[in-house]
Amino acid sequence: MAYLYRKNRSPFWYIQYVDSDRKKHDKSTGFRADDPNDTIKAKSLRAELEAKEYQRVPVVNGAGWDTWVPKFLVRHCQTKKTFVRYEDAWKWIALWLQRQRIHAPRQLTYRLGVEYVDWRTNFKKRTGKTVRRNTAILELKLLSLITGEAVRMGHADANPIVSIKIRRGKSAKKPELTDQEIVEIRQALREEPEWMQISFDISLHTGCRLRETRIPLNCVYFNENKITFPHPKGAKTGRFRFQCRPRSDHCWSVWRMRSADTRWTSRSNRPGDGNSSSSR
Numbered sequence: 011m012a013y014l015y016r017k018n019r020s021p022f023w024y025i026q027y028v029d030s031d032r033k034k035h036d037k038s039t040g041f042r043a044d045d046p047n048d049t050i051k052a053k054s055l056r057a058e059l060e061a062k063e064y065q066r067v068p069v070v071n072g073a074g075w076d077t078w079v080p081k082f083l084v085r086h087c088q089t090k091k092t093f094v095r096y097e098d099a100w101k102w103i104a105l106w107l108q109r110q111r112i113h114a115p116r117q118l119t120y121r122l123g124v125e126y127v128d129w130r131t132n133f134k135k136r137t138g139k140t141v142r143r144n145t146a147i148l149e150l151k152l153l154s155l156i157t158g159e160a161v162r163m164g165h166a167d168a169n170p171i172v173s174i175k176i177r178r179g180k181s182a183k184k185p186e187l188t189d190q191e192i193v194e195i196r197q198a199l200r201e202e203p204e205w206m207q208i209s210f211d212i213s214l215h216t217g218c219r220l221r222e223t224r225i226p227l228n229c230v231y232f233n234e235n236k237i238t239f240p241h242p243k244g245a246k247t248g249r250f251r252f253q254c255r256p257r258s259d260h261c262w263s264v265w266r267m268r269s270a271d272t273r274w275t276s277r278s279n280r281p282g283d284g285n286s287s288s289s290r
Contacts, residue, residue, distance in 0.1 A: 012059040014052055016043055023052040027059040061111065073114040073165040075107060082159050099149045100156075102130065115160035116167070118153075123171035126150050143179035150174065187214070212237070 012027035023039045039055055041048035079100065087093035106129055112118055130146035153171065160166040187195075192214065199207045209223040222239060229238040 012056050014039070014056050023049065025052070025056055025059065027056075030062075073116070073160070075104065075114070078160075078163065078165070079104075079156055082156065086155075086159075096152060099152050103149055103153050103156075106130070115157055115165045118157060118166070118170060120170045120174065123150060123153070123174050124176070126153070127176055144181065147176055147178055150176070 012025060014023050014025055017024055020038070021042050021044060023041050023043050024036060025039050026034065026036045028034055039052045041052040041055075043049060043052075083093060083096050083100065087096055103126075106126060107113075110122060112122065127143065127146045127150060130149065131140055131143055134140055150171065154169060154174070157166060157169045157171060161169050195210060196207075199210055209220060212218065212223040212225070213220060216239075218239065225237060225239065229240055230236075231238070
């Protein structure tokens with residue numbers, strides 16, 4: 011990895027790099043460290059030599075990212091939701107690796123890992139939108155997970171980004187629905203299928219995500235006025251129960267759905283949510 015440094019009593023930038031014979035060299039760049047223009051030229055020289063080093067790093071024994079990362083994600087992810095999320099994150103990581111000419115795990119460095127967050131948060135999609143800092147940090151954690159697997163498989167000697175500490179950004183506070191907004195939503199949902207009304211009611215009373223309102227009807231206990239969430243996100247025990255209000259609107263709606271021999275409380279067409287055709 012080429013880098014610049016200073017020597018005592020010398021006004022010039024010095025550079026260390028590896029040549030085509032993999033020999034390390036140290037020499038003066040001839041560019042003065044006290045001149046901003048010369049400093050820019052020295053950095054350009056460093057980038058040029060570093061790019062040549064990347065091109066010379068051999069990718070052997072199937073160490074290239076694309077030969078093993080997709081298989082690792084399939085093997086690692088325990089749910090389809092997690093796989094879909096990781097697969098999407100990997101697409102962005104792979105794009106960055108390609109742009110940086112990082113073709114194998116051995117080429118990854120701590121400095122490059124730190125730079126990923128700035129690149130990701132400044133990269134504009136076709137829509138002109140960018141992602142938040144926390145999204146980039148989560149993707150970097152996935153890259154660290156992948157690099158750890160590379161070490162175990164012998165594709166790298168160490169994981170240089172495992173100890174990166176980057177401050178997370180503050181998450182935007184989600185405002186609560188007002189009574190008036192709830193009334194307006196209920197009125198609008200009257201024109202929609204009944205399962206959407208049920209999903210809104212369950213979400214309103216529990217605070218769960220929309221996809222989590224798709225509950226098997228055998229998890230609804232009418233004699234106890236309780237609903238069991240079999241796979242809630244973030245629940246340590248894997249499930250929890252919610253106490254319904256007796257004779258509440260959504261409980262009666264669910265009862266009607268059970269009478270109609272329906273298996274689920276709602277329909278979901280989001281990727282990773284399972285079969286969406288077994289609702290109403």
